[in-house]
Each structure stands twice: as C-alpha cells, then as structure tokens.
Amino acid sequence: MIVVNETLKVIKQRRSIRNFKGEQIKEEELQAVLEAGLHAPNAGNQAWHFTVIQNRELLERLNSAAKEAAKEMNIEQLRALGNNEKFNCLYGAPTLIIVSGNEQAPMPLDADCAAATQNLLLAAESIELGSCWIFFVLLAFNSPQGSELRKALKIPEGYKPHSSAVLGYKKVATVNVPDRKPNLITYIR
Ligand SMILES: Cc1cc2nc3c(=O)[nH]c(=O)nc-3n(C[C@H](O)[C@H](O)[C@H](O)COP(=O)(O)O)c2cc1C
Numbered sequence: 001m002i003v004v005n006e007t008l009k010v011i012k013q014r015r016s017i018r019n020f021k022g023e024q025i026k027e028e029e030l031q032a033v034l035e036a037g038l039h040a041p042n043a044g045n046q047a048w049h050f051t052v053i054q055n056r057e058l059l060e061r062l063n064s065a066a067k068e069a070a071k072e073m074n075i076e077q078l079r080a081l082g083n084n085e086k087f088n089c090l091y092g093a094p095t096l097i098i099v100s101g102n103e104q105a106p107m108p109l110d111a112d113c114a115a116a117t118q119n120l121l122l123a124a125e126s127i128e129l130g131s132c133w134i135f136f137v138l139l140a141f142n143s144p145q146g147s148e149l150r151k152a153l154k155i156p157e158g159y160k161p162h163s164s165a166v167l168g169y170k171k172v173a174t175v176n177v178p179d180r181k182p183n184l185i186t187y188i189r
Helices: 006-013 027-038 056-071 076-083 109-126 136-142 146-152
Strands: 048-053 095-102 130-133 159-168
Touching: 006 109, 027 048, 027 095, 027 109, 048 056, 048 109, 048 159, 056 076, 056 136, 056 146, 076 136, 095 109, 095 136, 109 130, 109 159, 136 146, 136 159
Parallel strands: none
Antiparallel strands: 048 095, 095 159, 130 159
C-alpha cells in the first residue's frame, strides 16, 4: 500500500513561488508559519532569531542593496541579476522572514537555520501561501548599507543572517513540478 497523507502531499506540492499578489498575508497565517519555524530541529538550543519584514520601504531597500552588492560579485549570474533593472530579488512579496543564527552557538548553526527555513516553506504551503527561499537578499548585508540595514532590522548583536523566505498569496495557483532526477538513492540492504 502506498502511504499518502497531508504532510507528504504538502512536501511534494511545495514549489518556489516567484509571483505574488500585493495584498499582505493575514496575521494568523504569519503566526502559523513562524510557529512552524520555531519547532524545527536544532542543535544549537534554538540559537536562531527570526526577523519579519513587512515594511515596503525596507523591503525595497534590501532589494536594491542586495542588487548593488551582486554587481560586485565574481559570479556572472549574480552580476547579471544585479544589473537587471527589472529583477526584484523578493519578487514583490509582501513579507520576508530572515533567519539569523547566533555565531556563539557551539553547534552547526547553518543546519539549524536551514531546518527552520524549510519548516517556514512547508508551513506556508500547508495553508496555501506562496513562498520562496531567498539567498540573494542576504547580499544586502555585504553592501555598504549592510550595518545600517542590520540596525534598521534590529538583528541582534552576534547573530548572522543565514537564510530567508518570502511569503505572500500566489498569483498563479500551480507551477510545473520538475521531474526528480533518477539514481539519487542507493539502497544497502
Ligand atoms: C539555499 C537556497 C537558496 C536559494 N536562494 C534562492 C534565491 O535567492 N532566489 C530564488 O529565486 N530562489 C532561491 N532558492 C530556491 C531554489 O531556486 C529552488 O528551491 C529550486 O530551484 C527548486 O525548486 P522548487 O523550490 O520549486 O522545488 C534557493 C533555495 C535554497 C535551498
């Protein structure tokens, strides 16, 4: 018998959404997603911090600072995005959650923050919100405005922004599911 339940369906259904309605998500939706993030497995005794940004002006500042930093990168693809006037690294989403990790934590924090971020995305899909993991926007913290932005976002001292996710209502209900690559699993039995 094939096992299927709501959790497995949500995991398979979740796709990166890059087209959002302008409308802000509801507070209870945001809280449900955040709570899921806080329940992720973690090795550092919850040594993370979540920053929710719903201020349009700050979202735009982050986008433009990240693009400025991207222009200076030695990765061609990032430079091209930085120079593309039409590109918005947050895709116009009304909510961004940045997951930062306490650099003093003794355990591998990157994994903790990544697990939390994945929980955010899955929780979002489970309540029909669109979401996308965004690395690009973190480039803003390498830009000349980086420390000013950290202050404006009240990222606690000693915490490093690790990953982020945008949230919003999907403009398009479905996106194509790319086939999974074959031969990615080895069984030793
Ligand atoms: C660590 C990480 C960083 C990512 N950064 C970005 C990003 O900056 N911008 C973006 O559009 N998508 C980003 N993504 C989303 C991936 O492009 C996406 O997950 C991948 O193409 C698979 O598609 P799916 O999420 O629809 O399954 C990131 C994903 C991960 C795991």
